[in-house]
Amino acid sequence: MAEREKTLVLASAVADFMKLESAGGMLLLLAAILAMLIANSPLSAFYDSLLNTTVAVQVGALAIKKPFFLWINDGLMAVFFFLIGLEIKREIMEGELSSFSQVVLPGMGALGGMIVPAAIYGWLNWGNSVALDGWAIPVATDIAFALALLSVFGSRVPTALKVILLTLAIFDDLAAIVIIALFYSGDLSFGALLIGVAAVGVAVVMNRMGITRTSSYILLGVVLWVAVLKSGVHATLAGVLIAFCIPMRDEHGNSPLRDLEHNLHGPVVFAILPIFAFANAGLSLTGISIDDLTHPVTMGVIAGLLIGKPMGILLFVGLAVSLRFAQLPKDVDWRQLLGVAFACGIGFTMSLFIAGLAFEHGSGDYFSGDRLGILTGSILSALAAYVLLHLSLPKTPTID
Numbered sequence: 001m002a003e004r005e006k007t008l009v010l011a012s013a014v015a016d017f018m019k020l021e022s023a024g025g026m027l028l029l030l031a032a033i034l035a036m037l038i039a040n041s042p043l044s045a046f047y048d049s050l051l052n053t054t055v056a057v058q059v060g061a062l063a064i065k066k067p068f069f070l071w072i073n074d075g076l077m078a079v080f081f082f083l084i085g086l087e088i089k090r091e092i093m094e095g096e097l098s099s100f101s102q103v104v105l106p107g108m109g110a111l112g113g114m115i116v117p118a119a120i121y122g123w124l125n126w127g128n129s130v131a132l133d134g135w136a137i138p139v140a141t142d143i144a145f146a147l148a149l150l151s152v153f154g155s156r157v158p159t160a161l162k163v164i165l166l167t168l169a170i171f172d173d174l175a176a177i178v179i180i181a182l183f184y185s186g187d188l189s190f191g192a193l194l195i196g197v198a199a200v201g202v203a204v205v206m207n208r209m210g211i212t213r214t215s216s217y218i219l220l221g222v223v224l225w226v227a228v229l230k231s232g233v234h235a236t237l238a239g240v241l242i243a244f245c246i247p248m249r250d251e252h253g254n255s256p257l258r259d260l261e262h263n264l265h266g267p268v269v270f271a272i273l274p275i276f277a278f279a280n281a282g283l284s285l286t287g288i289s290i291d292d293l294t295h296p297v298t299m300g301v302i303a304g305l306l307i308g309k310p311m312g313i314l315l316f317v318g319l320a321v322s323l324r325f326a327q328l329p330k331d332v333d334w335r336q337l338l339g340v341a342f343a344c345g346i347g348f349t350m351s352l353f354i355a356g357l358a359f360e361h362g363s364g365d366y367f368s369g370d371r372l373g374i375l376t377g378s379i380l381s382a383l384a385a386y387v388l389l390h391l392s393l394p395k396t397p398t399i400d
Contacts, residue, residue: 024269025148028349031274032281032375039282047282064229072279073356076272078225078239083268084173085243086261091170093248103171105317105326106164110171112316113344114139117308121300131297134358136179137370138304138377140350143169144273146343149382149389156393158336160329165340168313176350180234184357188232196227196238203245212250214260217242234357273349280352283371292369293376301351301373306380310341339388345381347374 038047051069058064066074117138125131146165150157203220221242229235246257292298317337320326328337355370 024273025142025144025146025151027270027274028142028144028277029148031277032348035278035280035282036285039284040286044282044284051279051282062226064226069279072276073353074229074235075225077276077353078236079264080239080268080272080276081177081236082221082239082243083261083264084177085240086246086257086264088170088174088240089244089246089248090257090261091167103167104320105328106167107171108316108320108326109164109313109341110168110175112312112314113141113168113172113309113341114175114312116312116315117304120308121304124296124300124303128296130359131300134297134301134355134370136176136183137351137355137358137374138301138308138347139172139179140176140347140354141169141172141309141344142346142348142350142378143173144269145346145348145378145382146340146385149343149346149385150340152386153389153393156395157389158329158331161332161336161340164329164332164337165343168340168344172344172350176354177237177240180354180357181237184354185233189230192227192231193233196224196231196233199224199227200241200245203242207245207247210247210251212247212256214246214256217246276349276353280356281348281371281375283368283375288368288372292372295369298369298373298376301347301370302377302380305345305347305351305374305377306342306384309345309381310338310384313341313344314338333392335388335392339385339392342381342385342388345385346378347381348378351378 035047038044051067053068054065055068055071056063056065118135121135121138122132125134143166146169147162150162150165199220203217203224206216206220221238224242225235225238228238228241246260248257249255314334314337317326321328328334351374352371355374359370
């Protein structure tokens with residue numbers, strides 16, 4: 001009975017999560033379409049002017065002066081990464097990542113889904129050191145879009161398949177955090193870095209002392225964000241670091257982390273991510289030719305998302321199963337897993353974010369090609385996933 005109750009609770013939690021994320025995915029799509037329409041209309045000059053408007057915040061000698069576009073990508077997205085950090089910590093402490101047996105299959109799939117797309121992109125762009133900076137663009141998965149696609153099939157989707165997709169996406173997010181920290185940070189300011197380290201240290205001490213008021217951690221997180229921003233490490237990582245310090249439980253057994261995650265989920269899904277999509281998806285199609293579509297950067301992103309993602313996931317999951325490290329859940333077959341693997345090729349939000357980091361310090365020659373590749377690869381991956389899932393999922397609702 002206890003096991004059945006646990007399964008029912010898991011199914012309910014996954015269903016609630018999917019409702020929120022899938023609705024957010026639809027809003028993301030609308031924001032991206034709106035950005036594309038405006039960028040290819042007489043309003044394009046206004047769109048560019050808005051994103052390039054300088055916004056400054058200054059307190060004494062401390063000043064932060066950035067275009068509105070970077071306030072979105074460095075500021076609002078730090079809140080998004082803060083939510084990701086909360087989700088990852090919860091999954092590690094009490095969720096799908098809390099035991100080795102639960103993580104082997106999706107963990108191996110996520111590993112393959114990162115290595116193979118990056119290798120394909122690198123192969124197509126070998127010899128061009130600037131273009132190679134974009135190697136991580138096709139390794140990402142947009143969980144909101146992927147779950148929105150899965151939600152189309154409703155109760156035909158087994159809970160185990162939903163959990164596999166969620167866990168794959170969590171591993172992808174964790175890998176993206178590590179990649180950004182290691183490969184997409186600028187010249188370091190050690191003074192600011194020391195302040196950031198001190199802020200994290202204070203947050204850890206607060207956690208160990210049993211301080212559970214989340215407002216205290218958020219205020220410290222603002223200090224950490226400014227320090228990380230000034231240090232040369234990408235500012236969004238401040239959100240992840242402070243999230244890992246939020247207490248999982250208080251002395252009464254309540255979860256400050258879960259409460260904060262619940263409160264943030266709506267604003268992130270329904271406001272921050274659509275704003276990000278609107279700011280980043282506005283690709284002007286003026287002057288785009290077949291040469292742009294077949295450029296190695298564009299093709300590397302498309303091939304990485306459409307071919308590399310599903311190939312890597314299936315190969316590495318197959319390896320884990322053949323070596324008896326893991327096994328497919330009894331109500332999931334290989335065709336359904338392939339459908340989910342194609343859904344993981346919907347990169348969009350995270351791919352656009354990494355593309356901006358990869359080329360924001362360069363000449364900008366490749367950024368339109370990146371966006372073209374991301375949009376094309378994500379659309380084709382979504383279509384392939386839909387067809388495969390439509391053909392492979394049971395025609396009647398599943399009973400978990």
